[in-house]
Amino acid sequence: MDAIILQILNGLDKGSAYALIALGLTLIFGTLGVVNFAHGALFMIGAFCAVTLSRILNLSYETIDPNKTDFLGNPAKVKTTYVEDWLGPDMGGAIIDWAVPLAILFSIPVMVAIGFVMERGLIKHFYKRPHADQILVTFGLAIVLQEIIKYFYGANPIPTGAPDVFRGSFDFGVMLGFDPNAIIYPYWRLVYFAFAAVIIGGVFAFLQFTTFGMVVRAGMADRETVQLLGINIDKRFTIMFGIAAAVAGLAGVMYAPINSPNYHMGMDFLVLSFVVVVVGGMGSLPGAVLAGFLLGVLESFASMNEIKSILPGIDQIIIYLVAIIILLTRPRGLMGRKGVMEE
């Protein structure tokens, strides 16, 4: 039992990332009908927002401290960050420590802006073109974004830590009444899951309970009728593109402590997220979320040693295998509407 719970928990953090990226992809596909291969790059840019903020906060100047000496006996140079200098060591230190959560605030405007520019500048011109063209142009854009990040940040992964409070692991099993040391779980992964749940809940609430969301949902169902009612649906869809970009970016920001950001992390996630979208059903938001968590958990179950000893290598291919089976037996995906993109 505890082994099963452990695997479910292990699957949740990756599943959360899949779910968030797939949610954004589905938002874009459902509203604009565009297959966005650059979505993984948006996730990656989000992670680099965290890197950037933590670098900005760590900007420092050097002073010579006469009281200290280094190991050669010379007066030691002490680095003081500007933030600590302005706000005092306690407050400043705390802000630097919390760089990754703070990057959430920093990344939202950045990502929304990138989303707007992308949609208005490029994707707008591809609505009428075939899906293959959309895939190709966004694939090209993904390469460009990736190379720009590589140019500024280098090719190596950049470790970006979580706040001290959330470092390390805790014994989750004891809380649930299992033996100690049965389920050890890192704090940050739990934070990531909770964060993903909040974001997903927020997006759904926004679409369900606001007038804006209602119009967008109406536009997804029947674009022409909404336009005939005199509503500028294009403008709203552009805003949804910005929101989808922000969701991907936020997923990336919070993922930075789990996996050190590197320039090709987007491409690694992109393929899997597409598989997730297809499994969930193109255009179905709940389907994307469900399939994200489902595939994340399945992947972690498949990497259990007991299962690997029966089916070697299953952990490497389980997601693709599920996708192939789903596509062949139920092409509209787990929760896709009947008749939408069935062929």
Added chain:
Amino acid sequence: MLGLNKRDFSLLLIVAVLALGAPFILNPFPTDSAMAQFNAGYPDLMQRFAIYGIFAIGFNILFGLTGYLSFGHAAFLGVGSYSAVWMFKLLSMNVIPAILLSVIVAGLFALLIGFISLRRSGIYFAILTLAFAQMSFNLAYSVLTPITNGETGLQLTLDDPRILGVSRTADGSIPVTNLFGMEMREFSTLNVGHWSFDFSVGYYVCAVLMLLSFYIAIRIFRSPFGMMLRAIKSNNTRMTYTGLNARPYALAAFVISGMYAGLAGGLLASMDPLAGAERMQWTASGEVVLMTILGGAGTLIGPVLGAGFIKYFENIFSKINDSVLHSWFSFMPDGIENLLVTLVHPFVGKGWHLTLGLLFMLVVIFLPGGLVEGGQRIARLFRRKKPDDAKKSTQSTPAE
């Protein structure tokens, strides 16, 4: 001639002249001049032109004619490479059996994947092929290590059996790949004044096979079978309504293009007997898509142009570094020189992928027909001298 009409035959002839004369054509600059780094006429690069040309020609038979976008074609290239290296390990270092086996194995693999994937079309087909290719890639990296040698890649060793050859040569090293005794890496150099031209056996093997592939591709394009494939692209539903089952035709195209990819993989292994899993990764599949689109999908010559273009850029642009840039702009005042170098720097050397990505986006946005369409537009401008007229008829209809 050869069952081709006059226009196709002259196209084949042009390609043949270009391919066989490549060592001259690609080395236009004297070896001691500053422009020598733009020479592409060394065997290693020319082989890659020909091999990736074959790969792209094959991909174009599927994508250009039927419109099915496969994002997993690199899997067939990888499978071809592995089979060729196994042939070198077990049978002999002659490239003929290795290439034959790689084509056959890749064909069978394509039959299996195509049979399943072609049940869906459009984006679903792309995802299915992508999923299969990623599965092959992941398995080749992990569980199939006994066959693929995992991360290290499959290599020749001194104690391979090589039934029809020798395990090791007289001086105790690994034998090299050959064609009935002619070693692939053998080459002779011709020096004319300041120019030097390399003629390598390996390149000519690749070039002849590429010409053969190109010829077969022309025949397919002009055959009733090719017409059927175009019909699938333009309206699959209508084909079904006329009572015709289109899937076997699409499957045949898929298998043929898989065999082309296998041939390319076998040739890659023949030139350098080493096969790694990264050849199967989906970015590698993306590369052949880039080549085909960049050159012009659905046209005969486009994929070859695209493959040559990308491989040329990869090799030449990635070699340009800051000191080269400084020497180019040295005639300008220092300030402007440094400014220009800083501006150009991100796009060359290690950053050439950025240039490639930008070029690719520009082509998809403005020239959906690729380089071929660009060439046609320019040609039309010159022929008619009436830009208005040319604009009206810029619709290139190679595959429709």
